[in-house]
Amino acid sequence: MNLTPAMLLLVSLCGYAIGAAGGMLLLRRERPANVWCFGVAALSGLSGLLAALLMLAGGTGTGIPQFELFRPLLPYIHFSVRLDALSAFFLLIVSLLGLAISLFSLGYAKGFFGRKNVGVLGALFNALLLATTTMFVAGDLWLFLIAWELMALTAFCLVSFEHEKAETRKAGVLYFIMSHIDAGCIILGFLLLFQASGDYSFTSLHDIGAKMSPGKRDAAFLLFLVGFGIKAGIVPLHIWLPAAHPVAPSNVSALMSGVIIKTGIYGFTRVCFDFLGTPPLWWGVTVLTVGTISAVLGVLYALMEHDLKRLLAYHSIENIGIILMGLGAALMFLHTGHPLLATLGLIAGLYHTINHATFKGLLFLGAGAVLHATHTRNMEEMGGLIKRMPQTAFFFLVGAVAISALPPLNGFVSEWLTYQALLQGFGTTESLMRLIFPLSGAMLALTGALAAACFVKAFGITFLAQPRSAHAEHAHEVSLTMRLGMGLLAAVCVVLGLFPTQFVRLLDPLTQQIIGQQLSAQLSLANGLVLGSLTAKGGTVSTLGLASMALCLLPIPFGLWWVFARKTKVRRGPTWDCGQRGLTPRMEYTATGFSKPIRMVFKALFQPHREVQREYDFSPYFAKNLRFESHVEEVFERRIYRPARILILRASRRIRTLQAGSVHAYLLYIFVTLLALLLFAS
Template identity: 45%
Template sequence: MLRCFTASLIFFAGGACGALVFARDDSLCRKVTHGLALGGTVLILIVGVAGLQGQPLDLLLPGILPAGGGLALGLDRLSAFFLLIIAVGAIPSTFYAIGYTRHYKGKQSGLGFMLNIFIPAMMLVAMSRNVLTFLVFWEAMSLTSYFLVMTDSDQAETCGAGWLYLVMTHGGLACLVVGFLAMSQAAGSFTMSDWVHAGAGPDARVRNLAFVTMAAGFLSKAGAIPFHIWLPRAHPAAPSHVSAMMSGVMIKLGIYGLIRIGFGWLGQGPGWWGVLILAVGAVSALLGVLYALIDSDLKRLLAYSSVENIGIILLGVGAGLLFRSYGLGALAALALVAALYHCLNHAAFKGLLFLGAGSVLHATGTRNMEAMGGLLRRMPQTGAYFLVGSLAITAMPPFNGFISEWLTFQSLLLSFRVQAQFFNLVFALCIAALALTAGLSAACFVRAFGIAFLALPRGEAVESAHESHWTMLTSMGFLAAACLTLGIAPALVLRPLSSTVNDFIGERPDLAFNWSGIAASNGFAAIDPFWVAMILSLLMLAVWIGLHAMRANFGRRYYETWGCGRAVQTAAFEYTAAAFANPFRRVFAFLYRSVEETEIEAHPESRFFVKTITYRHQSRTIIEDSVYAPIGAVVRRLAAKARTVQSGNVHSYLLYILLALLTLLLFAR
């Protein structure tokens, strides 16, 4: 166990060193760094699986971080489950990168170096046991991911995205530091697990303050609304395998932190903790999918859809918190199982979709869906995998998203056991929000797959698109298989997951399952995903055989699409991504605040003959308009004021230093 863990760190260290040693040779560097990173992540998987079996790992190295109690690492089942999530996201991503980064000339060294620090940093965040260790690895994870986002730093868009990410992640870090220090001060310990012992601990005010600040910090990493604004910029700018890891794995560590504080480190909280998280979850899920629905940048669409999925996860976490504050431990455990299952599922299908989008980007050179179309014929395998990912993310049976969304629905429906009418209504609204999210996300992915992969190509770059490198296809195939497996054999995950939750909050989830079926809360709900899949495929086969038996006409003739008598069909006749989203834009107009412009240029002879039509629309997001724009304006005004201090004169700077020193000495006597 310890040996595997050490070996994994050695692999990553080797990868990082390799990146520096082979910096001159792009091809060798690419293979060495990603190969070693792949080895390291496979070892993470082994450590995670062993941890889920219940093998503990405790490591205290006082010498490495001299202050604050040394470097303290540990592995309980919850940490091990997140190591599993990291492995599921990172193994295919690193393997994919071997083929995908072929064209990143001259950037191999930086890319490989940062990747080999980023992945172990994520692992060590999940294993940290005291404040300083946690913050060090948290920051390492944030900084390396920033550098990975900045890979294409020669583009203005990337620089803006990277800067915004840096600001948001450090704002979040500041919140975390405040919370961590407040709790350490009040509890007198830097070890998180010592903070609250059996009801005794810091008084409620400190814990509430710590919960709010730390939740803000973790939610900004998770990308929940209103802290989501970095996601739709940073994910499209990063190389696709990095986007897959950031979106599939890194943002889950925000959820990890939230679960730790909500159920463990800060002890049991009042009901409003849960309501707060439920509200953030419902808003994130709905707004996330609504913005995904109208976006025509394929990767930005996926980024917004991550906001949505984080919202779904938060609904589970929030429900769990609320149930626990009402003493319904078994239901709390059920909600937590749903949330954690969705974390794992999201790592699989969002990873798959980002890798698919990366292949499309690689083959066509564009992320704009309005320029795509017909890719399924040109990239058959990528297209098929993308379809699997779309079905999984929209929670279609028999794929994995269905299981976790079903569990989330069941835990929300079971909320009627809470004896408080206000909270019952909150839950009813959350159910409605989740249902609307599910419907909208189906529309969103019909649009994503239908516009990008079906019908005729809308541009020349797309017409000459080619299928991807075999490493890329293998990685996507692996994730597609994972989506199916996790969907038809949920017991694989539910068994370790229920002991994880049992270890963590001391209650068994209200859930029974066997190799194929799941039953929630003693007959309240039961499904059998394996048989759903089997019966569905058997029925489809039976129909096909039945048609043959009935001597149906199996002749097939290819002809042009029916078009009301027009002479020739071009891609201009197709429905566009913007047109597909139009009904939604009209129904939810108050959220999008879109600005539309239509210019019609008529023929000089008659205004009934149109020469060109230009249509532009721009949607603004309500959060950015109403929250970030005022903050930005204030910051800018203050910065303008502060500029008067910045004279550029060395003497005045020396004076400032002197004054600062004197003040410090005065106060710190």
């Protein structure tokens, strides 16, 4: 039997549907529900992964598989599914993450046994994967918007899964509101496009921007930027993200951070590069600026966090910013007529998209494993976990190195490509671009350094030194399936880092479809061992070379020890404790202490609130107790959202007088509305 991508895709979609249905049927039996739901989800993910790989590896020659869902049931509406290269790329991401996270969940969901209904969790998890996959492969507006909305609703249910906690309910409502604002913006934007095309299918919308008036085109762009930006979590529309990700079950946070926020990137890429046509300069400048601000602010706020999952959530904002920097640069190059450079920017952005999906999925799974073992998200109560959970610690370290953009892992490759795209913009002629590209590049460098600092903190405080609490003291390694899920993603991180030229080849059909250029041949130097950057003056890098160099250098210290120090006597003694006898975990560096220098440097931004109270009997110089309190509040929360909320509440109270409770008044409203509509229509 010949396996086609369309068939595998259909198997994957049906699999998720069956998994969800099984979860609902097995509500009262948690063990079978757990195995069924997450097992089926893993197999469906595998099927989708194969479909995407077949499609992308087929190159540009293969046709685009298309079919319709529910054909006999819906005589008038066509739900068409279309797997073009861009859809296939995002199908790859969702299926890969779906597979790994489902494996992880097989073990993780056992933590809910007897406490929460695992059947519901599994059913919703499958439904979320189904909606997201459908959204990525939708070939018309109807199916896209329906799947988009279903995705938002199931994600809301999953975020509110542990709804007995007030914090969770609050975050769920915030996510609900924000995701409806974004759906509203997107629907309005698509209506503007529909006005020009008169047809719902994505093929008819291709390059529709050329037929629209500039004003409407700009309006559509802004609506999409806000709509997809909320989903992606760009600053300042990100506030739902650090609230919702930590409170969700960890497998759901991994899925949300790995895939759901990427749906914003998918929508944005689809609309800007496929539908809206050649962009004016300010679109690219806006996207690049928004991306830069998101990257820098995301990592700065991440540094201030000591809740492990909130820290990772802020890093998602940072990485979305980096992705948008690549896409923004691509838009600017499209405007100036440099399709090759635009392709480079697009490749950088999309490469970072899949990289972020893998390492952030991995890190959230790692955080989930830590949470599973210690029952706390507060890093100040962790420590010493590397001795108790060595494999989890190793996988987390792989993710941390990848997200800090250190070679030879995947984060490094995509950020390097982003640098190349930005720096080559300096060579163009427009003065604005000559100014903005180096600035963004410098900001990206700052972001990378701060991210590395942040993960030194995240890894060091969580896993190293001695346990800071009884929770951490009694932690133990998690089950095999959980480690398997993390191990899969860690392996993907390494592969994507070591073989960039081979991976870029998979992107060829995508760039060919969107911009009409293929770069893999030009980027791949020395038989694919070295990654180039188009021009002779640009840099080249080989992660494979760096890795093998490291492997070669590794024996040298051992050799030196063997030659010179083998014979010397080893003396073991206690760590020097400055003369204060007995070091305790309370003397360890804390997460707050570690980030203090950065808090001081960026004081103008953070405006930290700190309070010190001394309790003493006779003189303040002999304090009995010290109480220190410090917290950082987000500037957007205070400056934008709080005034907006007050304003909206005040307006609502004004409007509420309309609800007088009098039937006659309500009838009057209906009458006036009818008259107005009649006059408007005539």
